[in-house]
Amino acid sequence: MQKLPSFLDFVTSNRIVISPFVRIAFDSVRGYHVLLHARAPSDIDDSRLAGTSRREIPANFPLVSIPKEALLSASSSSICNVLPEDEITSTAGLILAFMIERALGSQSPWAAYINLMPLCEASCVRYWPKEMLDGLEGSDVLDIFRAAESALEDMYRSIVMPFFVKNELVIRQLLGHVESRTSEWDDLISYDTFTGAASVVAARCFEIDSFIGFALCPVADLFNHSDREQVHFESLYEVCEYCGASNGCEHESAKLLQTLIESSETGSPDTAEQSDSETDKSMPDLSDSGSDSGSDSGSDMSSSNPDSNDSCEIVTNEAIKLPKMSIFEGKEIYNSYGPLSNAHLLVKYGFALRGNVNNYLLLDRQVRQCYRKYNILWNSTDSTTDLQNPVELKVDYCGRVNVHLWDRIAQLAQILVKEPIPSHKSLQRFNIKPNTVKRTRINITIVKLILEILHDREIRYTDPDVSSIFYEYLIQDLPTTADSTAIQKQFTAIIFADEKQMLERAINRCKIFLGPDNL
Known part of the structure; x- marks a missing residue:
């Protein structure tokens, strides 16, 4: 719990918004989780609450909003420039990024966030003692576990180790391991370190959009799972594949311009004139476009629209009744990790639900x-x-x-x-x-x-x-x-x-x- 103040400072500095309706809590059984923090809507200055009941959180109300720039992803990490292009949006790329950011310690921009996480998800069956694992014989759990272990071994052999071998000098310089070999380096590239990082990433990652792919999402990953969840994760998936922009960018404009040019070249003279006319009306002047122009556009959109597509959100499924007495504050708010069976939940997340309807x-x-x-x-x-x-x-x-x-x-x-x-x-x-x-x-x-x-x-x-x-x-x-x-x-x-x-x-x-x- 002593790590929470630093994390909340990280939340504030990265413009992550947590609704006053909820608060982050910790205990030895559930770890970090999110509880209902009862406050009447009249106490909260939010136009989206206008006309709603004074004793409930309305449906489709964002409880958490996380700017995409605050996410820990392969494309935003310290090694984004050396990761293979086809791994930038993959879970393998995210695992590698997480391993390096964790090794950077306090130098990582996500240090306060990473400090909330364990070295591995010890409750997952991979870390059970052999006698307890043998006790699952005959269940679906062991079949799924063995398949997952095989996939991890293949990822380590075909992606992770080749990456470290190819980029050893660059990564050692980044981490300050200037000597030829160190125990820290050997520990970083070990299979145990990889599988521990993989278990943490698998239990927390979200698929964000077509540009970022998979990422670790601060605060959103603190909501525990239920098959009767009250909230869900939202993120606009269809964005520019080159820069991640969600509301138009120079790549989109250039692609449209190229389409119009090709159309005019293959069409009739009338079609060509129409295309030129449409181009004059709808296409921006790309000669002046650049990072400054893009930044201004994004800034304006963000400031005018709190529900910007450049953010991920945890949103209520339906109206949530608030308790009438403060003594009832403490009801946990649940997300869903998907329609997963208990066997999958136990292998990937380290828990099972009695009476799981999935x-x-x-x-x-x-x-x-x-x-x-x-x-x-x-x-x-x-x-x-x-x-x-x-x-x-x-x-x-x-x-x-x-x-x-x-x-x-x-x-x-x-x-x-x-x-x-x-x-x-x-x-x-x-x-x-x-x-x-x-x-x-x-x-x-x-x-x-x-x-x-x-x-x-x-x-x-x-x-x-x-x-x-x-x-x-x-x-x-x-x-x-x-x-x-x-x-x-x-x-x-x-x-x-x-x-x-x-x-x-x-x-x-x-x-x-x-x-x-x-x-």
Whole structure:
């Protein structure tokens, strides 16, 4: 918490605006987070509150506004001039930029911001002890984790190390490592330093626009995640690809001028005269344009419009009621990191949510196994499904089958029973009220195959006979503390409770359709 005053000074000096409705807080469990700071709108001088209730924050109201120039990105970092052009907007470029800015210490313009961050996201499964990691065997978590680790190793080998080798002298001079080799340099380019930085960046970065790409966004990254969020992140994505301008620039004007010239050269004389006329009316004189002109234009826009497209914002989804008594100040305000399952949340962010409505269970491996069992080649059907993406083949939180899984199994059933594939109305009915689906031979075969796949998924667990209810009780019995082992046990129990519940719901859906005669 002692780092917060310096960060708030950084916020002020970089013209980041935090609404009086919210405040930044810290505790040992949640880390830095954002709380509702109850103040009546009448106490706040903001024209956007005119005509609203005195006891609520209106919908579409910006709680935080961050100028894009305050963001930590590859293009704004100390190494922007030596980064490969194709990495400027990528996560790899942002990770490299973050590694260097952190190594610069107090010399970095983002030092006070970086000081809020850990060396690594220790709650992510990558940093769990082996015995706790082994306890996740059979879950989707380990499949996603192994894929993420493989991607990190490839990034380090193909992008990060070649960058450091090529630019070693320049970076050592930037950091003051003038000797041929130092322990600081070896530590900076190590795989552990890279993966630690990658975990921090992955947990905090936002996609900003087509010019910046990915960036770290001060204050916006302090909002924790919920699947029932009250706010969202906004940033204008379509900007000039050369300079990032959002409201017209010399590049856009030059591109338009070139288009008009090409049009006049290929068109009729009348078209050419029209193009020249349009050029005279709409095109600025580029001979006088330059950085000064661009700066003046941006300054005018920013000063006249507080909701400038040159800023990112955290905006309310809908009206938020303010508490009537100050004793209730402290309600946390949540953002959403996306419709992510608990397995993805645990791998990337280091937490899981009980009852996550965005949960799903991956079944790609079991579907392929089913094809092998019936000696059908995986690519032998006319499928429009993206077969290389395991996320496409799944059941959701309610045990509903997604369209790609249904189509894949329907194609297998068609080969087995030689009947036409049913329309998606059968799937829709199956997911809403399974006993209303027509019990045709092809439908019965599809559902039996799905049930077979679900049972195959069930036996992946080390405790296939243990139901989700067991883990429900386990979650209630586990202590709620800041101890890392207790937290890891809690998240493990949540993962298994939710995955097994999804399986149970999907299996029950199949059994309702099939009835006792077809089981």
